[in-house]
Amino acid sequence: MEEAQTVEKRMLLIGEEVPDFETETTHGPIKFSEWAKDSWVILFSHPADFTPVCTTEFMAFQDIYPELKKRNVKLIGLSIDSLYSHISWVRTIKEKLGKDIEFPIIEDLSMDVARKYGMIHPAENATAAVRAVFFIDPEFKLRALIYYPLSNGRNMQEFLRIIDAFQTSDKHKVATPANWQPGDAVIVPPPKTQADAEKRLKEGYDCADWFFCKKTIE
Numbered sequence: 001m002e003e004a005q006t007v008e009k010r011m012l013l014i015g016e017e018v019p020d021f022e023t024e025t026t027h028g029p030i031k032f033s034e035w036a037k038d039s040w041v042i043l044f045s046h047p048a049d050f051t052p053v054c055t056t057e058f059m060a061f062q063d064i065y066p067e068l069k070k071r072n073v074k075l076i077g078l079s080i081d082s083l084y085s086h087i088s089w090v091r092t093i094k095e096k097l098g099k100d101i102e103f104p105i106i107e108d109l110s111m112d113v114a115r116k117y118g119m120i121h122p123a124e125n126a127t128a129a130v131r132a133v134f135f136i137d138p139e140f141k142l143r144a145l146i147y148y149p150l151s152n153g154r155n156m157q158e159f160l161r162i163i164d165a166f167q168t169s170d171k172h173k174v175a176t177p178a179n180w181q182p183g184d185a186v187i188v189p190p191p192k193t194q195a196d197a198e199k200r201l202k203e204g205y206d207c208a209d210w211f212f213c214k215k216t217i218e
């Protein structure tokens, strides 16, 4: 009992390599690390198939799926439901709501993956995953994670925005300010020496002060 609680409370930390696993999905069996190889990944959990908020989320995830693919991001869902339930739900979404769900969904009746990833929050629900999202980079490292409760659906535009921000930071070695959108100015990393601080002000950046400089990237 104590062990199970400890495992359920394990939270993945930003910068760590994410746990690998083998599983069944609606697109067939996968070894996660091989499926994810050389791609960014958004792994998300939802509480249950055939529930209304989750249905709206699945349709919204499908809506951003082409944009994710353009950014080399693979998308995969998970819930504590069977493969048959997933397949049936996806068929229902297509039949009743006209939306073809193209990304795979993990079967996790054993809760093995959900526990490894800290998706079960017993104070919220002991048998269903919360609405977790894990942003994983091509090095298989966790870049960000979010948790939402069962009652509220997530904002897909923020997922695209944060992927754009990560990819911009990696490519240009910059940070991004609050509410950044692609095309906005980015933050130049602060100087680490007094001499660099002096130099920084003459480098043509848009500086409010020596530690706070922005630039636009082409």
Ligand code: BEZ
Pocket: 047, 048, 051, 052, 053, 054, 055, 150, 151
């Ligand atoms: C929903 O997706 O609608 C939902 C799922 C679990 C609990 C409450 C709502």
